[in-house]
Amino acid sequence: MKIDGKAFRTIWPGDDGASVVIIDQTKLPHRFETVTIGTVEAAAHAILTMQVRGAPLIGATAAYGLWLALRRDASDEALAAAIQFLAKQRPTAVNLRWALEEMRQAVAPLAPEVRAAGAFAKASAIADDDVETCRLIGVNGVPLIRALAERKAGKPVNILTHCNAGWLACVDWGTATSPIYQAHDAGIPVHVWVDETRPRNQGAALTAFELGRHGVPHTIIVDNAGGHLMQHGEVDLCIVGTDRVAANGDVANKIGTYLKALAAHDTGVPFYVALPYSTIDWTVASGRDIPIEERSADEVLRMYGQHTDGSIAAFSIAASGSPAANPAFDVTPARLVTGFITERGVASADRKGLLSLYPERGESAA
Numbered sequence: 001m002k003i004d005g006k007a008f009r010t011i012w013p014g015d016d017g018a019s020v021v022i023i024d025q026t027k028l029p030h031r032f033e034t035v036t037i038g039t040v041e042a043a044a045h046a047i048l049t050m051q052v053r054g055a056p057l058i059g060a061t062a063a064y065g066l067w068l069a070l071r072r073d074a075s076d077e078a079l080a081a082a083i084q085f086l087a088k089q090r091p092t093a094v095n096l097r098w099a100l101e102e103m104r105q106a107v108a109p110l111a112p113e114v115r116a117a118g119a120f121a122k123a124s125a126i127a128d129d130d131v132e133t134c135r136l137i138g139v140n141g142v143p144l145i146r147a148l149a150e151r152k153a154g155k156p157v158n159i160l161t162h163c164n165a166g167w168l169a170c171v172d173w174g175t176a177t178s179p180i181y182q183a184h185d186a187g188i189p190v191h192v193w194v195d196e197t198r199p200r201n202q203g204a205a206l207t208a209f210e211l212g213r214h215g216v217p218h219t220i221i222v223d224n225a226g227g228h229l230m231q232h233g234e235v236d237l238c239i240v241g242t243d244r245v246a247a248n249g250d251v252a253n254k255i256g257t258y259l260k261a262l263a264a265h266d267t268g269v270p271f272y273v274a275l276p277y278s279t280i281d282w283t284v285a286s287g288r289d290i291p292i293e294e295r296s297a298d299e300v301l302r303m304y305g306q307h308t309d310g311s312i313a314a315f316s317i318a319a320s321g322s323p324a325a326n327p328a329f330d331v332t333p334a335r336l337v338t339g340f341i342t343e344r345g346v347a348s349a350d351r352k353g354l355l356s357l358y359p360e361r362g363e364s365a366a
């Protein structure tokens with residue numbers, strides 16, 4: 001997608017042939033800065049500190065990180081150690097493990113002297129595949145928006161999204177945002193309610209940034225406003241992303257997604273989850289088995305923002321001495337999800353729906 005007229009992906013190979021470049025998402029929306037990553041440690045640090053975040057982008061970064069590890073040491077031992085090291089940086093998004101497993105299968109059979117080259121080719125293929133997969137999610141999601149637009153006689157379709165499942169969370173296009181961008185580009189009037197998404201504000205900082213740069217009308221709301229807007233007919237459709245879908249259709253996504261799904265269910269607003277095949281964890285039977293990341297209490301107790309003089313600062317917002325809990329994801333039961341939007345089409349959010357899209361998984365699904 002474009003920033004100020006220039007097309008970007010979220011990760012790309014460096015000109016020196018020995019690094020990858022990322023957009024530092026901890027600096028957005030106030031500063032657009034890139035970081036050059038030349039070691040597996042730097043790739044792991046980018047994932048851990050959320051310079052890169054969002055399930056598909058975490059996977060692509062880990063894939064390039066493994067390439068960087070193999071440039072230094074391509075032995076069997078180094079390969080296994082680097083996979084283990086990268087996999088432990090964040091627990092919930094299954095795309096991290098998925099990408100590393102894809103990489104392992106591609107490079108383990110190769111002789112050590114050609115492993116690094118093979119790893120670069122595979123990491124690049126994973127990144128390119130994510131772009132095409134997300135584009136197709138958009139193609140498959142647009143008809144849902146178009147159908148609502150036809151009923152609204154020219155008035156914008158109001159779409160609520162949570163967190164950032166946009167192009168910044170992927171390599172390009174995004175998952176939840178891909179149908180939105182493609183509908184907007186096709187001339188369908190859309191307006192997006194952007195949940196701010198406390199505590200890290202990925203909605204206010206990232207989703208609003210990218211929608212704004214693409215010219216998509218949107219409004220930032222506090223996380224608690226969604227239910228009220230749904231009750232008052234101000235939301236036609238919810239589309240969110242996901243970090244892991246269990247084989248029964250339960251959906252892990254950014255904390256607060258469950259509450260939006262409950263409100264949507266109560267008010268009859270369709271609630272769709274957009275996802276690439278790499279986000280389905282066929283090995284877990286239900287959402288109960290999905291590990292939930294617990295992050296620092298500091299993210300709850302303090303907020304980062306920009307002063308009027310342009311400086312970035314952290315502010316304490318809580319009573320001093322009070323502890324805080326910070327579960328970063330929740331699980332929305334499949335029964336609250338209207339459907340899945342994937343690169344293969346739209347299906348019901350349950351085991352049957354998933355297997356109708358991915359019949360080849362029938363044997364292996366938990």
Ligand code: MRU
Pocket residue numbers: 053054055056093162163164165166169170174175176202240241242243253254328
């Ligand atoms: O903690 P984050 O910012 O990595 O969480 C991101 C989300 O929860 C996204 O909604 C999810 O990864 C889907 S990204 C297409």
